[in-house]
Amino acid sequence: MSSTLQREDIVRLCERVEGAQTRARAIPKLTDEYPALSVADGYAVQSELRRRYLAQGQRLVGWKAGLTSKAKMRQMGVDVPSIGFLTDRMARPENGAISTGDLVHPRVECEVAFVMRDELRGPGCTAQQVLAATDYVLPALEIIDSRFAGFKFDLPSVIADNGSSARFVGGGRARLVDELDLRTLGVVLEKNGEIVALGASAAVLGHPAEAVAMLVNILAELGESLAAGSFVMSGGITEAVAVAPGDNVVARFQELGSVSVRFTE
Ligand code: OOG
């Protein structure tokens, strides 16, 4: 993927996104100032952000696919999937408290997460290859937090903002992929004891492993591979649900158990 941005523009946009992420301040979407920003430009900014965070001592632990279900695409008005990176700084324990003070306007998504046993490298990666390279799957909650005002963006802007990545929580029961039909897992998302969303895993590109294959193929375009041991989120099955301090959220997955978090100031 080749960006047409000058190096100084990449750095400038990256600093803007990094500032919004670390100060939890909303900024206008990047295309307001750079209307010609392309998907490749978005990934150039995201790669610079990853380079900076790793240089600051954060550890890359995996990747996330986003906008992989119709529910998510409809909610966000974007119809092309994207990827982002995950670092140890974003990981939170199951049943833990997540502070909202350092987030802009958090939303929660329920996802199937994959932990990779073998490295995968595109192009041409298939869902079959993903399943063969997977150590196990587990249920996960992703807390997304767009740094763009009103949670409104377009594809290049959200990619530059690392796919709205903020926090993630793995939990429930780890399972081997050959013990499950990963297309038909039902999930119920509850907030404060009430069902706020429900769906089935096939909502994610027909099969969540397809989202991981897509991610590996985008990584190849960025000159990267998916390392063994990576934690990979395959994308929200339902629309994302806004959360506030005091909220308790639990995602109950068929076969995979449940994963929960609560939110504080
Ligand atoms: C982009 C991130 C989407 C998912 O699972 O679809 C995402 C956004 O909606 O802010 O993480």
Ligand code: MG
């Ligand atoms: Mg997500």
